[in-house]
Amino acid sequence: MKNNVCEIYRDSGNLFRWRIQSHNGNIIADSGQGYASKQGLKIGLYSLFQTPMDTEDTSNMLRGKKRRQNQTPTGN
Secondary structure (H helix, E strand, O other), X not given: OXXXXXXXXXXXXXXXXXXXXXXXXXXXXXXXXXXXXXXHHHHHHHHHHHOOOOOOOOHHHHXXXXXXXXXXXXXX
């Protein structure tokens, strides 16, 4: 199976950007901002993958069923 690929490119404003393309060709992440230098982009990208991230499951909020934090669902 083919691996995901991180592509570095220049946008229309001549800024550096990155995007991650999955094995099936879909873009699954991008820089969201342009960088003036390739070095700055690489520092930002490295920082992204070296820094632990907090995650929040918002799937219930999207369905209008916001649950209070630390509330456990009932299995009855």
